Amino acid sequence: MVMKKNLLIAAIAITALAGCTSDEYVGENTSPTTSNVAGAIQFVSNTPNITRERTGATAAGDLDYKFFVYAIKTMPDGPDEGDAPDLVNVFAQEAYSASSNTPYKVWYTTSTANSTISNTANWEYVGSGGTSGASYGETGHQVTLDAGVSQTVKYWDYAATNYIFTAYNNKSGGTVSNVNTSGFTFKGNASQFAGLYVADKLTIENKANPTSHGTADNKIGNAVKLSFRSGVAKVRLGIYETIPGYNVKNVNFKPTSPATFAETTTNAQLSGSFNGGSPSTSQSFTVSYGTDGRAQFATSTAATNNYVFGPFDTDGDPYLGVTSTAPTWANTDASSEYINVLPNTDHTGAMILNVDFDLYNTTTHETIHVEDAKAVVPAMYMTWNPNYAYTYLFKICDNTNGYTGPAASPRGLYPITFDAITIAAADASEGFITTVSTPSITTYQVGSVVDIEDNTAEPAISEHGITYAHANGPIYITVNTDGTLATLNASGTNVKLYTVAAETTEADLMLASGYAKTEVTSGDDAMTVITSAETPTNSSISFTANQTAKFTPTNGNTYAFEYTKAATYVAATGTFVAGTTYYTTNTGAAVVDTSEFVAGTTDVSSYFVVDTPAVKAYKVIKVVSGS
Numbered sequence: 001m002v003m004k005k006n007l008l009i010a011a012i013a014i015t016a017l018a019g020c021t022s023d024e025y026v027g028e029n030t031s032p033t034t035s036n037v038a039g040a041i042q043f044v045s046n047t048p049n050i051t052r053e054r055t056g057a058t059a060a061g062d063l064d065y066k067f068f069v070y071a072i073k074t075m076p077d078g079p080d081e082g083d084a085p086d087l088v089n090v091f092a093q094e095a096y097s098a099s100s101n102t103p104y105k106v107w108y109t110t111s112t113a114n115s116t117i118s119n120t121a122n123w124e125y126v127g128s129g130g131t132s133g134a135s136y137g138e139t140g141h142q143v144t145l146d147a148g149v150s151q152t153v154k155y156w157d158y159a160a161t162n163y164i165f166t167a168y169n170n171k172s173g174g175t176v177s178n179v180n181t182s183g184f185t186f187k188g189n190a191s192q193f194a195g196l197y198v199a200d201k202l203t204i205e206n207k208a209n210p211t212s213h214g215t216a217d218n219k220i221g222n223a224v225k226l227s228f229r230s231g232v233a234k235v236r237l238g239i240y241e242t243i244p245g246y247n248v249k250n251v252n253f254k255p256t257s258p259a260t261f262a263e264t265t266t267n268a269q270l271s272g273s274f275n276g277g278s279p280s281t282s283q284s285f286t287v288s289y290g291t292d293g294r295a296q297f298a299t300s301t302a303a304t305n306n307y308v309f310g311p312f313d314t315d316g317d318p319y320l321g322v323t324s325t326a327p328t329w330a331n332t333d334a335s336s337e338y339i340n341v342l343p344n345t346d347h348t349g350a351m352i353l354n355v356d357f358d359l360y361n362t363t364t365h366e367t368i369h370v371e372d373a374k375a376v377v378p379a380m381y382m383t384w385n386p387n388y389a390y391t392y393l394f395k396i397c398d399n400t401n402g403y404t405g406p407a408a409s410p411r412g413l414y415p416i417t418f419d420a421i422t423i424a425a426a427d428a429s430e431g432f433i434t435t436v437s438t439p440s441i442t443t444y445q446v447g448s449v450v451d452i453e454d455n456t457a458e459p460a461i462s463e464h465g466i467t468y469a470h471a472n473g474p475i476y477i478t479v480n481t482d483g484t485l486a487t488l489n490a491s492g493t494n495v496k497l498y499t500v501a502a503e504t505t506e507a508d509l510m511l512a513s514g515y516a517k518t519e520v521t522s523g524d525d526a527m528t529v530i531t532s533a534e535t536p537t538n539s540s541i542s543f544t545a546n547q548t549a550k551f552t553p554t555n556g557n558t559y560a561f562e563y564t565k566a567a568t569y570v571a572a573t574g575t576f577v578a579g580t581t582y583y584t585t586n587t588g589a590a591v592v593d594t595s596e597f598v599a600g601t602t603d604v605s606s607y608f609v610v611d612t613p614a615v616k617a618y619k620v621i622k623v624v625s626g627s
Contacts, residue, residue: 060108060122063197063228064171065141069125070103070179072096073160090154090163100178104151107137118153125151156221158207167199167226183288183295186231190279190340196231200293229295233384234338237268237309238327238465239320241396242505246359246368247319248396254354254372260305268309268330272382273349275299275342278308283342296345297386303347310339319360320396325450325465327393337464344384350480351377353394376440376480380541391449393466439481439565441619446536447472468623474536474550475621476543479563485547486563488529495549497527498560500620509560509618517560520551527551556625560618567614572604582607
């Protein structure tokens with residue numbers, strides 16, 4: 001499925017009337033006559049110029065045919081010097097409170113437009129609970145006004161300095177409290193957040209000519225548009241493999257040290273810093289509004305250190321998917337690749353995948369067991385904003401930091417670069433790929449997320465994942481070393497870009513120093529290291545200076561990004577050991593001439609030796625043809 005920005009537009013129209021007995025009302029777009037004057041506030045559906053919005057009956061359906069609205073007006077200073085402006089409740093059941101107010105309920109009923117002074121497009125808010133309560137609205141989706149509750153017609157006040165409107169609906173449950181113009185408190189689990197829609201906060205100051213009040217331009221006297229956004233974030237996590245001659249099965253998810261969960265082969269579980277440990281976790285959030293009016297979510301609840309994404313949906317096949325557009329997804333619901341998650345904007349941290357798995361040859365029945373393969377997704381990619389969809393796609397290939405013997409065995413085989421992290425945003429589509437190796441390499445290109453389902457094509461097309469294309473512009477690359485973004489050298493001393501044959505794997509480059517590759521040093525696809533912070537167009541990710549490389553790929557090329565992690569050095573101790581290389585400084589700048597040293601006799605304590613050797617890591621980046 002393609003995640004799209006769901007902007008539900010319910011416009012509040014401030015209409016004009018000749019008098020209380022007039023039956024001439026403003027429709028959605030035009031005023032029937034010029035006799036109308038500023039009058040009743042009405043709710044209508046409108047279609048402002050916002051892409052991928054949902055309006056009218058469609059928006060009403062998404063909102064379960066109802067929502068809550070709270071609004072105040074600001075009146076000018078009083079007559080006495082020092083009087084402060086007055087804040088007055090408009091859509092509320094009581095006088096203004098800075099802490100908690102009871103909003104009005106608004107309901108949608110098909111084919112009722114223009115039936116009352118307060119309804120021009122099927123939205124109504126005027127009603128009474130009477131002595132025993134009353135229900136209003138679309139059958140099966142009604143709202144109830146309790147006994148003694150009365151909601152009356154509201155009118156524009158041209159003496160007001162401004163009006164402030166906020167609105168929401170929690171159609172799937174959860175609890176709302178402390179409603180005020182700054183926001184409210186919401187408590188719920190991920191499923192309940194999926195039913196939470198919050199309108200952008202709207203402040204209206206300009207005043208319209210009351211004879212043209214049908215225009216939806218957010219002025220006092222005209223229609224007021226409310227844009228609702230989903231409060232939930234969506235995440236999908238998938239794995240695929242590209243190891244020639246082998247299939248991958250029996251993936252076992254493990255905690256990092258210290259252990260925070262038990263090993264599991266039934267659930268995809270990763271370490272990190274999360275709001276809630278699974279979609280079923282309920283948590284309380286303070287909902288506030290940013291300078292752009294959009295809802296923001298923050299919680300005082302401590303972060304959890306692991307998250308359960310759910311079992312892998314293998315459809316009876318024990319082996320993982322083999323392409324980036326048909327991976328194996330983790331989810332408790334086989335009908336959807338995504339799971340609902342709580343927003344996570346305040347407890348972000350690096351996410352760590354730690355797995356064992358089996359390589360199985362279906363012809364020879366050979367099995368190789370790989371232990372402790374890890375990938376680190378940097379914290380910069382771990383913000384889960386509401387109304388965004390995030391994809392973490394891991395690719396198992398023949399380049400890993402796992403090992404195939406006892407824990408003391410060399411880490412090799414190198415079968416894993418985990419293609420990780422894409423952010424397929426509902427507000428903007430984004431994608432990232434991280435290798436599971438040491439160090440981890442993450443690649444990102446705007447628009448790289450692909451979700452295509454076309455059963456009419458011959459053959460049918462079913463592609464969900466990530467592809468890179470020339471038309472999408474630069475590919476950004478970051479390197480993570482043990483949870484820290486590495487500094488990249490613009491002169492190319494620790495990062496290089498090569499073109500390689502299409503069938504090249506990371507293992508080819510790791511295991512064969514003479515493997516054919518051509519360094520890209522000039523031309524349109526030459527790589528640079530950015531020297532100032534950069535946020536790509538249509539992206540929510542900000543890349544830091546001197547820690548991000550980028551290049552614009554050429555159609556159909558296959559590239560290899562190379563990162564060299566420099567060796568580290570420690571002071572030598574004792575006497576000369578034959579076969580050991582000694583250095584004059586702790587940077588390894590110069591090698592000591594040991595031709596006259598005597599083993600076991602010559603003191604070497606003034607020199608340095610290698611502590612950790614230099615490591616080269618690669619990420620193969622394939623670009624689709626004809627893009």
